[in-house]
Amino acid sequence: MLSRRNALKAGVVTAGTVGGAGLLVPALTGPSAAAATDPAPTTAPVIPQFAVPMTVPPVLAPSSSSTTTDYYTVTMKKALKEIVPGTLTEVWTYNGQYPGPTIKARSGRRVVIKQINNLDMPTSVHLHGAKVPVDSDGSPMDTIAPGAARTYTYPNDQAAAPLWFHDHAHHMESEHVYRGLSATYQLSDDAERSLPLPSGSYDVPLILRDGRFDEAGRLIYEMEDFLNRNTILVNGRPWPYFQVAARKYRFRILNSTNNRFFNLQLADGTSFVQIGSDGGLLEKPYSTTSVWLSPGERADVVLDFSRYAVGTQLVLKNVGLPGPPETNQVMRFDVVRTASDYSSVPDRLRTLPTPPVATVNRSFTLRMDEDGRPGAAAYINDQTYDPNRIDTRITWGSTEVWTVTNANQLAPHNFHLHLVQFRILERNGKAPQPGEAGLKDTVSLLAGETVKLLVTFNSYRGIYLYHCHIFDHGAMGMMGTMEIV
Template sequence: MDRRRMLTLGGLAVGGVAAVSSAVSVSAALKGEDRTAERHAHGDAGGGGTDARTVAAAPLVEPFSVAMPVPPVLRPTYVGSTSDLYQLPVRAGTVEILPGLATPVVGYNGQFVGPTIRARKGRAVALQVTNQLTNPTNVHLHGGFTPAVHDGHPMDFIAPGATRSYAYPNLQHATTLWYHDHSHHAEAEHIYRGLHGFYLIEDDAERALGLPSGQYDIPILLRDALIGADGSLVFDPTNADNRPHILANGKPQPYLRVTGRRYRFRLLNASLHRIFRLRLDRGQLIQIGTDGGLLPAPLAVSEVRLTPGERVEVVVDFAGQPAGTRVVLEDTSGPVIGFDVTGPATDDSRVPDRLIPLPALPAATVTRDVALSFDPSKLAFTVNGKTYDATRVDVQVVNGTTEIWRVTNRDTAFGIHHNFHLHLVQFRLLDRDGVPPAPGEAGWKDTVHVPPGSTVRVQATFSGFTGKYAFHCHFPEHSSLGMMAQFEVVNKTA
């Protein structure tokens, strides 16, 4: 097998949709499981079965010719004394991503970027999800501290036509989370076709800081796609590098009109494979948060790097830019968003020198090793040499204990990148190859980049909920094809 082919296989899924279907059916036959949940949403999603090699790509849109929308905030259907009820249908829809082209998608409320849920710490949310697709789905609150039954376990499906409720206690500090499909084997395609949205938790400590808020606090979902000349979202898991359309909140390299004041941008990488390296062509990025919440202090940074699933919060001050100036958020591949300054504005926000302090880390009592690797002999993505098996518990953790997990990417021969996502908890990155983390990675995290040959050490406390949860690479095409495992939190026995 030549290097280019191996990179294609290792960087994404193995053998394309046919291989996925084959692997699924073989696995089902061997385990005797009901695999109706593995039927992909080709009919609902539009073009799911299309051979990408026969589809001409739509031309790239001139950058900054389309306005960037802000995802609408979902309103509760019922407001109780201590909790709120939200209803969220999952259904097929048609949207305009590229000008003049109709694109079939699968989305929450039929939207390509789902509505934003804004929750309050200590005020519970009940999310009632109705599956209006012809195939199973589910919802995972990425980064959420949730009971196992409400985590969106990869094998916990919502059947077509069914409704189920997820209960989120919202016991975390203010943070930027997101929700997405996590139905095993289908999660990559479902996310690609639009099953993603923001979930923001707010609290009094954050509010007291005086950071930009309201219309000046903007979540931005970044991702890539291959959009065909017919408008279809072309999903080819063997060719991840051929996704040339860069989207921000579902629009290609858009513009956003801003006034001359501070803005808070919550950036999420919802791609399947692309790593963003973001910087401004003028002005400065002030990083204030990571996956799990605000940093102890703001950081002036020249660049932020986001692998799939990671979030970062930044403040940009446009006060020094004259009206008519365009400030460009750039990736190494080109422009992402143009911020068009319209003129001066009053600004009562601030970025204080101190944000939210990090607590001292408790002593860890257990250290574990996790190896991420691609097995070319089996064409499989593995965790510690094994592909995912929902009937197997790979790690058992005692409730209330603190552990260090040493995560190594062993895919050095072909330079395959991975990252590591741990459900249930937020962790702290201790070091990367023995070097303390950069300040921008020193806050709470739930997803961390693990480059080829690299080892990261993370520390987490597993306290509060028991049950089975997943850990995996959050390049979704890797986890769909096996790079996922399961841990179980159990109460200590006498």
């Protein structure tokens, strides 16, 4: 992680130049300092850290079920939620909940979701990480008009994985997700359920995001505003505390931000065990002191609190990245009781299939204007997104090596493919770290980095997207289309 951290430290000085808007806005030094010195009408409220309990999004019950399928109905609508203590924030929600309700699905069992759009903007629902037919992929131009509804069908023909559904309406997804259209979709299978991992109330999602609020509690949205988004939310609550027992927990961590990288570490520097990533469990558990998550990436970790005395308070930190200093803290675990623990982390979690040999090589170069020019754009292979253009034609059944390079000097990117889970063959010419050696759908790319991905296209045909999952960069053009024929 050292080289990545150093690379990002180099970015600290200049990150404000990315996209231009950041140039005009000095980084905040703290909520109180901002309130005292910032004459702008959007002064930040002072939100105490570790003052509110973390909550867990409710699991949505199906409206009906058949022998093969669970049917759900979800209504997208605005709601008022207390996020900044003492104020109400208007958020855009799935079913009035923020973050949205969790859908629990099982491999081999279909989920059908009727999405009703009661917002005043078009929306599109994308199930990130899922293998789905093109008409249920929620592509940017395939939107649900205000007042209309649409039914998405998810076959769940893939192994257990921590999926995520969020808005993907073209040029609007960045703001829509920021305003709340985001929820987790936990796909499990029998192999995963047979493992003795922590379960039930010891299996907890941690949905991370940032935000910028004004004193009235309103969420302020501006493009490329990450230097001013000084509030970290976990499951929709600012820097919460979470009361835990002195035993093992499984945490399913999702970076649901528009534009913030996390390098998560425990304040005491101790290690924890990463057991999974985007596409489900790793083959083997991996003991580490940090987890790196770019926007859209997931990490499944087991944290053993039995080594701490009751009464211990342990902060989860975000270390060494550009941003307001408040974003260096994420949440706090408070060890409040003992508990029995029959869970364990097996040495072998899963066996991944041996991928086919690749027969096609392609290269993708990610680059954005980072000199602060007005109207800055972002490109893949020197082209901005055009939904009417097919950028990459793929023969169904083929396995390909995609070499993806971030050609920027400063700006970080990442790379997400719809439809598929891939393997990372190399990062900067070397084997990937154990935490990204499993199945992935999103890969981090700091300035100058190159990854080689092994991708097999053997499921659905049609036109799908690949793009930078920093939503602002996608909206600036860093998206492309692939047609599998």
